[in-house]
Amino acid sequence: MLLRCRIPLASFELDIDASFDARVTAIFGPSGSGKTTLLDALAGLRNITAGEIEVGGRALFSSARGINLPPRKRDIGYVPQEGALFPHLSVQKNILFGAERDTDADKSDPIDINHVLEILEIPHLLPRPVTQLSGGEAQRVALARAILSRPLLLLLDEPLAALDIGLKERILPYLARVRDEFKIPMIYVTHNLTEVLTLADWVLMIRQGRLIAAGVPKEKLISAETVTQLADEQFENVLTVTFIQANREAGNTQVRLESGTELFIPYLPYPEKPELQIRVSADDILVATERPNSISAGNILAGTICKMERLEGEAILTVLAGDEFLVRLTSSAANRLGLKEGTAVFLIIKTRSFTVI
Amino acid sequence: MIFSFETWQITLFSISVGLASTLLILPFGIALAWLFARKEWPLKGVVETAVLLPLVMPPVSTGLILLKIFGRRSPLGQWLYERGIEIVFNWKGVLIAMSVMSFPLLVRSVRTSFAEVNPRLEQIAATLGASPLRIFFVITIPLAYKGIVAGALLAFSRALGEFGATILLAGNIPGKTQTLALAIYNYVQLGKDPDAFILLGITVALAFLFVWCSEWLLRSGKKM
Numbered sequence: 001m002l003l004r005c006r007i008p009l010a011s012f013e014l015d016i017d018a019s020f021d022a023r024v025t026a027i028f029g030p031s032g033s034g035k036t037t038l039l040d041a042l043a044g045l046r047n048i049t050a051g052e053i054e055v056g057g058r059a060l061f062s063s064a065r066g067i068n069l070p071p072r073k074r075d076i077g078y079v080p081q082e083g084a085l086f087p088h089l090s091v092q093k094n095i096l097f098g099a100e101r102d103t104d105a106d107k108s109d110p111i112d113i114n115h116v117l118e119i120l121e122i123p124h125l126l127p128r129p130v131t132q133l134s135g136g137e138a139q140r141v142a143l144a145r146a147i148l149s150r151p152l153l154l155l156l157d158e159p160l161a162a163l164d165i166g167l168k169e170r171i172l173p174y175l176a177r178v179r180d181e182f183k184i185p186m187i188y189v190t191h192n193l194t195e196v197l198t199l200a201d202w203v204l205m206i207r208q209g210r211l212i213a214a215g216v217p218k219e220k221l222i223s224a225e226t227v228t229q230l231a232d233e234q235f236e237n238v239l240t241v242t243f244i245q246a247n248r249e250a251g252n253t254q255v256r257l258e259s260g261t262e263l264f265i266p267y268l269p270y271p272e273k274p275e276l277q278i279r280v281s282a283d284d285i286l287v288a289t290e291r292p293n294s295i296s297a298g299n300i301l302a303g304t305i306c307k308m309e310r311l312e313g314e315a316i317l318t319v320l321a322g323d324e325f326l327v328r329l330t331s332s333a334a335n336r337l338g339l340k341e342g343t344a345v346f347l348i349i350k351t352r353s354f355t356v357i
Numbered sequence: 358m359i360f361s362f363e364t365w366q367i368t369l370f371s372i373s374v375g376l377a378s379t380l381l382i383l384p385f386g387i388a389l390a391w392l393f394a395r396k397e398w399p400l401k402g403v404v405e406t407a408v409l410l411p412l413v414m415p416p417v418s419t420g421l422i423l424l425k426i427f428g429r430r431s432p433l434g435q436w437l438y439e440r441g442i443e444i445v446f447n448w449k450g451v452l453i454a455m456s457v458m459s460f461p462l463l464v465r466s467v468r469t470s471f472a473e474v475n476p477r478l479e480q481i482a483a484t485l486g487a488s489p490l491r492i493f494f495v496i497t498i499p500l501a502y503k504g505i506v507a508g509a510l511l512a513f514s515r516a517l518g519e520f521g522a523t524i525l526l527a528g529n530i531p532g533k534t535q536t537l538a539l540a541i542y543n544y545v546q547l548g549k550d551p552d553a554f555i556l557l558g559i560t561v562a563l564a565f566l567f568v569w570c571s572e573w574l575l576r577s578g579k580k581m
Contacts (some may be wrong), residue, residue, distance in 0.1 A: 071483035078484040084477050085413045087418045098485030149485045 005041055005051030014209035022202035024179055027189045029206040035170050035189040039155045043078045044071040064069040077154045079144030083138045085130040091141050093124040098149025111150055137168045154186045174266050188293050197238035198357055218312050235282040237326050243274045252351050261322025264298035265354040282328040286348035298351035305343045321347050370558055371536040375516035378455035379509055390467035411463025412461040423526045448529030451534050455516035464514040470504020505572045510571040514564050
């Protein structure tokens with residue numbers, strides 16, 4: 001995918017030049033950095049001063065060659081932040097709105113409507129008017145509508161932003177399912193780090209209309225610049241683990257990281273799939289230079305500091321302990337322990353500090 | 358209540374020509390209102406103002422302009438006359454006068470209701486593969502229909518009340534071009550007050566009914 005465009009905005013010019021090929025590309029940046037504008041430009045809903053847009057080798061826009069396909073010919077599904085369901089149509093009619101689009105011969109893989117509905121758990125909503133949907137339901141319906149128009153690219157604009165935290169955690173797995181079930185590349189706009197780490201395999205970071213970094217999320221999001229930018233964001237580790245066993249009486253579940261390191265997380269019954277994603281805040285990890293003997297925490301991981309960045313009053317450590325863990329300490333704690341890159345440390349994580357996504 | 362044949366004739370004539378004028382201007386009004394609400398084009402401001410003029414100009418002036426346009430001495434009037442169509446001093450004159458006078462009310466009301474339709478919905482419909490025509494008929498019109506119906510009712514009420522332009526273009530010919538408004542004037546002139554009062558009652562009842570419906574629609578539209 002090629003995305004090169006210049007768009008004048010009220011206070012600055014959006015100027016992006018990026019080329020990428022990923023299942024889920026996150027566009028990550030603070031509010032007002034031009035993220036939605038970029039999606040609008042991709043979908044053809046906004047004029048571009050100059051540039052090129054190519055999706056799957058097909059030019060959608062090119063100022064040099066005079067190409068500018070209208071939105072309906074771009075085959076791009078768009079789920080805007082507010083969902084934008086048609087309020088006068090039922091859920092069913094909303095969902096089928098785009099399904100009537102003419103099929104291109106090369107889009108030979110038909111998408112089974114029932115399958116989409118089941119993945120998103122919305123068959124029971126079909127006869128309802130859209131005015132009677134909750135925020136999370138409306139987002140799933142909007143997602144189904146976009147998928148069923150059989151797009152070659154799916155744009156999601158902060159689909160979770162309007163939802164409260166509890167609801168977010170319930171919708172996130174649906175997005176992961178959509179990513180895994182339908183082979184539609186996605187571009188996911190967000191200013192939430194957890195969402196990037198959970199869903200994306202490529203990230204474009206933009207600020208004030210400029211691309212400041214692009215790459216694999218885990219690597220790119222740990223740079224000092226990002227950290228400053230995220231001062232107020234939650235700073236979290238997202239890990240992929242495999243289920244081993246659950247013990248209801250002990251109140252914990254044993255899981256294994258890819259590296260083989262085992263962890264205890266809060267009790268959960270046998271999951272549908274053995275692969276799980278869990279997370280822990282960078283603030284909830286303790287660091288010790290000696291192995292603690294009697295301590296309540298369920299996880300003590302031996303590791304090495306492979307990167308350490310100093311910011312005003314705090315230190316951000318990247319610790320290799322089976323997987324990469326991001327740890328945030330106060331400067332005083334880092335000084336007291338004499339931490340530096342290469343120091344061998346133990347990470348102490350309470351079982352209950354982990355949450356399953 | 359039993360009305361005279363004449364009263365029935367006048368009332369039915371007014372309602373049917375009024376209805377015809379509303380139906381006649383509806384497609385043009387909707388198209389123009391959409392162009393006003395959704396598109397930018399050169400001289401848009403001038404056209405918008407020109408369309409509103411009949412609302413504020415003395416109706417007699419509008420009538421005079423229409424007379425000059427459709428009269429047999431004008432090129433258009435001449436052209437129409439050669440094809441056997443006469444506008445002046447018959448029911449077609451009434452139709453034209455009513456249409457022109459009620460057009461601004463229709464356009465204003467429909468324009469507002471189009472402007473209230475969230476353009477994001479139309480954009481998303483486009484990304485779902487809908488053609489501009491499909492978007493217009495499946496998204497825009499249904500979402501604006503209350504404003505359109507309210508505007509049509511308002512235009513119809515205005516058509517029923519038309520006097521100044523009608524009397525100039527179509528005259529006041531009993532049984533031929535006499536509407537409720539013209540007949541009331543006529544009766545009062547002739548000192549036939551009781552007859553005038555019956556027609557007065559009819560016009561008040563009709564106007565109340567239609568304006569009330571129109572307002573009710575607009576109010577319930579807001580709640581959606």
